[in-house]
Amino acid sequence: MTRRDNVEYGDREIAMPNEILRSVVGSGVHGIAIEGTDDHDEMGVYIEPPEYLLGVERHRDDYIWRTQPEGVRSGPGDTDLVMYSLQKYLRLAIKGNPTVMLPLFAPEQSLVVLTPLGEELRALRTSFLSRLAVERFLGYMRSQHERMLGQSKRNVPNRPELIVKYGWDVKYGSHALRLAHQGYEIAGTGTLTLPMPTREREQVLAVKRGEVPRDEVSREIGRLEAAVRDLLDTGRTPLLATADYTLISAWAVDAQRRHWGWV
Structure with missing residues (x-):
């Protein structure tokens, strides 16, 4: 071979x-x-x-x-x-x-x-978090949610063993739910906790183990997305619209100069 x-x-x-x-x-x-x-x-x-x-x-x-x-x-x-x-x-x-x-x-x-x-x-980690970042989390979440439901343009699952075992791709479901929880945390608190907090982590693990019906997972994802959207639309978020470009750029220039020995 x-x-x-x-x-x-x-x-x-x-x-x-x-x-x-x-x-x-x-x-x-x-x-x-x-x-x-x-x-x-x-x-x-x-x-x-x-x-x-x-x-x-x-x-x-x-x-x-x-x-x-x-x-x-x-x-x-x-x-x-x-x-x-x-x-x-x-x-x-x-x-x-x-x-x-x-x-x-x-x-x-x-x-x-x-x-x-x-x-x-x-x-500088929190300088990267923004409303734009939350929108990206939601975008990735929707993509995983669509694949979980079999609604993506990529109709052929790349994990057929999960389809056989559970009837649906639970890994897509766990990814979508994780992203929904994390988007909600970032929008509400302005930070990201890793590993995930215990309650949310156990919920995602239960999905990944195939212990939660797909429809129930989908409803929870939808609930979290609506909650995130409410935080953003009502302005009840500590996040700015975009990352702190000025701070990040200034650090990047200085860091590269120091790495090269130019200072």
């Missing part, structure tokens, strides 16, 4: 030595991993050399490594690593990408790499 190589894109020799932050992401950091059913996901941030940013040649601004070969879904025991250049990471985080937010809020036990610059970046 022909051996298929794992996936690797980008320049490892640029990403790894210049890494400032990496954490576990995915189910593990949320506290909803079920042993023997989840892969291991990590996300990191690195600072590119100055010639990558100031020169005219184009370079990849990420590094990706996966245990499995191209086209093969990751499974239990597999590792997926995604690393972004600082500039790309900040652009995604400012827009409120839910997964990209995780290294900023991950608990200490989920951190894999943390340098002084990484600590500074994490100290």
Whole structure:
């Protein structure tokens, strides 16, 4: 049998030595991993050399490594690593990408790499949260909810084993419910708790274990979405409209200059 190589894109020799932050992401950091059913996901941030940013040649601004070969879904025991250049990471985080937010809020036990610059970046975490970020959480939630209900344009489930076992994809359901809870927390409090608070975590785990009917899960997702919308529409949220671009940009310029030894 022909051996298929794992996936690797980008320049490892640029990403790894210049890494400032990496954490576990995915189910593990949320506290909803079920042993023997989840892969291991990590996300990191690195600072590119100055010639990558100031020169005219184009370079990849990420590094990706996966245990499995191209086209093969990751499974239990597999590792997926995604690393972004600082500039790309900040652009995604400012827009409120839910997964990209995780290294900023991950608990200490989920951190894999943390340098002084990484600590500074994490100290800015609440500056990234905004009403725009909540809208992104809701957008991702709706996408997962549609897939849970079989209403997505991607009609073929990518986890047919769950369809056979439960009659529906409970993992989509758990993702949608998690995002709904987290969107509500961010909109109401201006922060994100990781791992998830106990009550919400147990609710999501029950869905992931197939213990809650799909219709009941869908109703709870709808209830939470309506509650989030009410907080945003009535202004009962501590969040600003967008992330603090000025603060984040000023830090990024200074951090890169220090990393390059320009100060």
